[in-house]
Amino acid sequence: MKGIxxxxxxxxxxxxxxxxxxxxxVAEGRxxxxxxxxxxxxxxxxxxxxxxxxxPGLVDLRAHCREPGQxxxxxxxxxxxxxxxxxxxxxxxxxxxxxxxxxAAVAALIRRRAERAGYAxxxxxxxxxxxxxxxxxxxxxxxxxxxxxxxxxxxxxxxxPLVLRRAxxxxxxxxxxxxxxxxxxxxxxxxxxxxxxxxxxxxxPGIPAAAETVAVATALALVEEIGVHVHFCLLSTAxxxxxxxxxxxxxxxxTAAVSAHHLHLTELDVLDFDSRCHVLPPLRTQRDRNGLRHxxxxxxxxxxxSDHQPHEADAKLxxxxxxxxxxxxLETLLPLTLRLVEDGVLDLPAAIARLxxxxxxxxxxxxxxxxxxxxxxxxxxxxxxxxxxxxEGLYSQGKNTPFLxxxxxxxxRYTLLEGRVVHALPAAAPESAAAETGQRxxxxxxx
Amino acid sequence: MxxxxxxxxxxxxxxxxxxxxxLKRELLVELLDTAESFAGVxxxxxxxxxxxxxxxxxNLFFEPSTRTRTTxxxxxxxxxxxxxxxxxxxxxTRKGETLLDTxxxxxAMHCDMFVVRHPDSGAAHFIARHAAPGVSIINxxxxxxxxxxxxxxxxxxxxxxxxxxxxxxxxxxxDILHSRVARSQIHALSTLGVKEIxxxxxxxxxxxxxxxxxxxxxxxLRAGLRDADVIIMLRLQKERMRGAALPSEHEYYQLFGLxxxxxEAAAPDAIVMHPGPINRGVExxxxxxxxxxxxxxxxxxxxxxxxxxxxxxAMQPSPPGQPATAVSEGMEEGA
Numbered sequence: 001m002k003g004i005x006x007x008x009x010x011x012x013x014x015x016x017x018x019x020x021x022x023x024x025x026v027a028e029g030r031x032x033x034x035x036x037x038x039x040x041x042x043x044x045x046x047x048x049x050x051x052x053x054x055x056p057g058l059v060d061l062r063a064h065c066r067e068p069g070q071x072x073x074x075x076x077x078x079x080x081x082x083x084x085x086x087x088x089x090x091x092x093x094x095x096x097x098x099x100x101x102x103x104a105a106v107a108a109l110i111r112r113r114a115e116r117a118g119y120a121x122x123x124x125x126x127x128x129x130x131x132x133x134x135x136x137x138x139x140x141x142x143x144x145x146x147x148x149x150x151x152x153x154x155x156x157x158x159x160x161p162l163v164l165r166r167a168x169x170x171x172x173x174x175x176x177x178x179x180x181x182x183x184x185x186x187x188x189x190x191x192x193x194x195x196x197x198x199x200x201x202x203x204x205p206g207i208p209a210a211a212e213t214v215a216v217a218t219a220l221a222l223v224e225e226i227g228v229h230v231h232f233c234l235l236s237t238a239x240x241x242x243x244x245x246x247x248x249x250x251x252x253x254x255t256a257a258v259s260a261h262h263l264h265l266t267e268l269d270v271l272d273f274d275s276r277c278h279v280l281p282p283l284r285t286q287r288d289r290n291g292l293r294h295x296x297x298x299x300x301x302x303x304x305x306s307d308h309q310p311h312e313a314d315a316k317l318x319x320x321x322x323x324x325x326x327x328x329x330l331e332t333l334l335p336l337t338l339r340l341v342e343d344g345v346l347d348l349p350a351a352i353a354r355l356x357x358x359x360x361x362x363x364x365x366x367x368x369x370x371x372x373x374x375x376x377x378x379x380x381x382x383x384x385x386x387x388x389x390x391x392e393g394l395y396s397q398g399k400n401t402p403f404l405x406x407x408x409x410x411x412x413r414y415t416l417l418e419g420r421v422v423h424a425l426p427a428a429a430p431e432s433a434a435a436e437t438g439q440r441x442x443x444x445x446x447x
Numbered sequence: 448m449x450x451x452x453x454x455x456x457x458x459x460x461x462x463x464x465x466x467x468x469x470l471k472r473e474l475l476v477e478l479l480d481t482a483e484s485f486a487g488v489x490x491x492x493x494x495x496x497x498x499x500x501x502x503x504x505x506n507l508f509f510e511p512s513t514r515t516r517t518t519x520x521x522x523x524x525x526x527x528x529x530x531x532x533x534x535x536x537x538x539x540t541r542k543g544e545t546l547l548d549t550x551x552x553x554x555a556m557h558c559d560m561f562v563v564r565h566p567d568s569g570a571a572h573f574i575a576r577h578a579a580p581g582v583s584i585i586n587x588x589x590x591x592x593x594x595x596x597x598x599x600x601x602x603x604x605x606x607x608x609x610x611x612x613x614x615x616x617x618x619x620x621x622d623i624l625h626s627r628v629a630r631s632q633i634h635a636l637s638t639l640g641v642k643e644i645x646x647x648x649x650x651x652x653x654x655x656x657x658x659x660x661x662x663x664x665x666x667x668l669r670a671g672l673r674d675a676d677v678i679i680m681l682r683l684q685k686e687r688m689r690g691a692a693l694p695s696e697h698e699y700y701q702l703f704g705l706x707x708x709x710x711e712a713a714a715p716d717a718i719v720m721h722p723g724p725i726n727r728g729v730e731x732x733x734x735x736x737x738x739x740x741x742x743x744x745x746x747x748x749x750x751x752x753x754x755x756x757x758x759x760x761a762m763q764p765s766p767p768g769q770p771a772t773a774v775s776e777g778m779e780e781g782a
Contacts, residue, residue: 195655196655196656196659197655197656197658197659198659199654199655200654200655200656200657200659200660201468201630201659201660202568202569202592203568203589203590203591203592203593203627203630204568204569204590204591204592205568205591206654206655208655272572273568273569273572273573314545314547317545317547317577318545318546318547318567318573319546319565319567319568319569319570319572319573319589319590320567320568320569320573321567321568321569321590322546322567
């Protein structure tokens with residue numbers, strides 16, 4: 001048996017309760033063994049992971065890749081390459097492409113193109129309604145057969161709670177997870193910032209916290225009757241997170257995620273009309289950010305996702321409300337989550353669980369663990385390396401991130417997808433230019 | 448509260464005029480004093496001073512406006528600048544030209560100052576951040592955010608009638624939520640140190656966290672007007688009746704319209720202001736708008752002097768007869 005030996009690293013595999021210094025053996029694209037080599041193993045390649053953390057490849061529950069339809073923003077090839085650089089081996093893509101993922105053909109096309117690029121596994125979500133029109137149900141069974149991990153209408157409003165109820169019932173028939181973006185469109189009222197002190201000062205149309213809590217309450221009431229598994233894609237308010245915690249306590253089959261940026265930024269970052277901080281749901285108060293951290297630590301929020309939304313530069317060059325919402329987040333997902341370890345919110349295994357086995361479970365995938373026989377998706381990172389995020393260092397086509405020039409701790413050194421090294425950062429002295437400016441040496445985009 | 452104050456240069460002198468927020472009291476007082484020196488210009492036989500001779504000023508309006516645009520135009524002409532009026536209707540944007548494209552095209556014509564009105568909050572900041580060095584931006588109203596020249600002309604009017612600010616109680620009545628005028632007035636009044644700022648409106652027209660603005664909120668007109676020295680009535684946009692913010696003009700007038708009876712609660716020498724245009728019989732009774740307490744028309748004529756002051760200070764930091772150092776001294780710590 002020939003393969004890769006990853007030696008000397010701290011192996012963190014929360015799904016199996018592993019946190020120890022072990023060697024990892026990879027053969028035929030799968031985890032062959034942890035600790036002692038399997039019988040007859042011959043290392044063709046050796047990865048020295050001394051001082052590094054070896055964990056399952058990250059699973060990102062929400063990453064827009066823009067293809068098909070918006071290739072001027074990004075492509076599956078560019079964004080899966082960025083995912084690999086961020087240690088992400090599986091990413092779940094919302095259905096709001098053009099055409100919308102409301103047929104098996106579009107789902108298959110996305111999977112095929114991602115496979116051809118070869119950097120990360122892409123799992124599409126199917127549309128909940130045809131063309132995301134909010135009233136006609138999609139062919140959910142066909143979408144499931146085509147590999148969709150669930151169905152979602154993303155931010156596109158549903159015509160009525162009745163449509164939501166019917167969609168939940170139909171999805172439940174096929175054991176499909178409904179991915180909901182909890183925002184009541186009427187209460188959001190075309191707002192672009194959290195309704196509060198900052199929106200009042202800046203005169204920006206506000207989105208009240210109730211836009212989220214009302215949507216969560218409606219969905220929870222229906223879940224209670226129907227029993228369908230609902231995943232809340234992004235929460236932004238402490239109150240909604242608390243409602244999920246209570247529903248979980250009552251035994252409802254619901255899960256929830258939060259974006260990495262909602263765990264670090266607040267409405268105050270919007271001051272100065274910084275369009276890079278124009279995201280949906282909006283950045284909310286310090287109290288909300290602390291509440292989200294609390295419920296993430298307590299487990300009511302299962303996962304941290306990137307909510308990756310790459311944009312061309314022009315999309316952010318306009319007055320705040322006229323800019324496209326969203327930030328480019330694949331390459332900051334890991335360091336921003338590790339920052340929570342630094343801040344004492346989570347310990348390292350708990351942080352990694354929220355990036356690996358927990359999101360994999362929500363997607364119903366055999367990923368995010370290092371059990372023998374599992375696909376060898378691995379993220380190997382240096383937990384102590386400091387680096388500064390620079391636009392020219394980003395692999396993503398979208399350079400729209402408010403974290404530019406932040407000094408981040410924790411840098412991906414190797415990413416393996418099914419036993420292949422899809423990203424490797426050459427070891428560099430800490431003082432060298434490579435460590436200072438990010439990893440990318442081969443391309444220099446104009447600033 | 449704005450993180451970097453792009454309105455001021457490294458010496459703390461005015462470079463752009465985007466919002467009152469973040470400007471120091473000394474600077475506002477300087478502007479009012481400068482405006483006072485320009486107020487006489489209109490009475491001269493030759494209504495011009497040569498301060499901005501050879502400069503080109505563009506009035507770039509993305510929203511219709513008569514009064515604000517014409518007073519800016521007159522102010523620029525009295526400063527001897529060349530003025531270009533550009534009304535960008537939806538047509539240019541419909542052709543796909545972005546705000547930045549419009550700006551770049553105009554910059555290629557070597558203009559020195561843009562006076563900008565735009566329906567989006569933050570538009571003036573956006574333009575200031577992307578304008579070529581040396582080009583000044585004056586905000587003539589951006590979305591719900593700010594209308595700082597209007598606020599300054601209101602301060603000028605208040606000072607002319609009331610003198611010192613610190614003893615004054617000022618009541619602003621109407622649609623605070625959607626009003627850029629109210630936001631700028633509130634910042635100006637608190638920077639100038641008035642005793643109390645009150646706002647009066649139903650809950651639907653009050654923004655979230657009004658305490659962030661430093662105002663006292665009233666929902667009853669007479670209570671809000673009690674002993675007020677200055678009453679500012681805001682224009683009620685008729686669209687609000689469609690958006691479920693208000694039931695009817697009739698009920699609004701009954702509760703929040705300024706009538707002779709309501710005015711009795713205010714101080715006997717209270718002045719009544721309105722940024723215009725007035726909805727007679729919706730927010731204010733005609734007899735008050737045209738009555739002795741009203742200073743509404745003075746506001747309009749003061750607009751020219753105040754805008755002359757702001758334009759001349761933003762374009763050349765030292766006012767007539769004063770060395771530049773006198774201005775910068777008080778400002779340096781605020782830079």
